[in-house]
Amino acid sequence: MADEIKYEYKTVRAVRGTDGLIISKMRKDGWELVEQVQGTLRSTLTFRRPKKPQPWLLIGAAVAVLVVLAIVIGAASALSGGGETQEGAGKSAATVSEKPSATPTPTAADSAATEVITPQNNPDFGKLLKADSCDDANLNFATRHKGETVAFNGSIVNMAHHGDYRTRYDFLLGPGDKGPNTAAGPAFKYEDVDILDLNLTGRKIPATVGEGDKFRFVAEVGEFNADQCVFFLDPVSTEVR
The missing domain is CATH 3.30.70 (Alpha-Beta Plaits)
Structure with a gap:
């Protein structure tokens, strides 16, 4: 059709x-x-x-230019009668018709996976996940990597309504699987988000989430509040573990 x-x-x-x-x-x-x-x-x-759709008008114009060029080269060769000119004309024609080699270039999606910071590819992030929530490592990491993306296995330490909203929450996240009993690592916080903002993924996506639930968090690095010892993140995706 x-x-x-x-x-x-x-x-x-x-x-x-x-x-x-x-x-x-x-x-x-x-x-x-x-x-x-x-x-x-x-x-x-x-x-x-x-x-x-193929730009047929542009293709037709390009073909017409090549035809005219070939006629001009052929006429110049006939007038000169020289073998050297014929060889040069052949090279010119080959140059015009030659296609540049296709070199694959990384797409934004291909490079995205390599740009995500994990404990495995970034030793500073690995140390941060084991540091105290008020340690200087929090401020240093937030300053150097603000706006970048991190990924780590963690759990929900605390979940509370944001202000008077019924469907928006503040999430306190911690590395590891201990939920409310998390004792080490930064106090990561998602502030003023709803469940859809978490971008839940995985084989079995739950209808609701709560304290103690374990996920693979992918988030954008925000600011570190040294007075509250809170490390702010913005959710990118949340994979059920």
């Missing part, structure tokens, strides 16, 4: 926990998620988007 939509497809392999970040970036570029396969360490994401 003439009106049938044709799609181009792209497959992206993402480090576990970065799915939400990559899906968000791809959607901004016009891609639609069609399949998500969870692996042990990586997820395979398949996207598609409608193919752009």
Whole structure:
């Protein structure tokens, strides 16, 4: 059918926990998620988007220019009659028709997974997750990495309504699996967010969340409040563990 939509497809392999970040970036570029396969360490994401129509007018103009160029070169060769000119004309024609080699370049989605800071690829972040909530390591890390993305396994230490809102909350998060009994690590905080802002992912997405629930948190680094010893983050994705 003439009106049938044709799609181009792209497959992206993402480090576990970065799915939400990559899906968000791809959607901004016009891609639609069609399949998500969870692996042990990586997820395979398949996207598609409608193919752009070929600019036939531009292609026709380019072909016309090449034809005219070939005629001009042929005429110049006939007038000169020199073998050297013929060889030069052949090289010129080859240069015009030669296509540049296709060198794959990393996309924003491909680079997103490598930009996420984890305890495994950043020793400072690994030490931070074991430091006291008021330790200078909190301020140092927030200053150097504000606006960057981190990922860690953690749990909800505390969950409370934000002000008078019934569906917006303040979440206190801690590294590890101990929930309200977390004794070490920064006091990470999501402030004034609803459940949808968490961007829950995973095989079994819960309808609600609460204290003690364990997740793989992917978040953007915010500021550290030294007076309250609170390290602010903004949620990117939250994978059920």
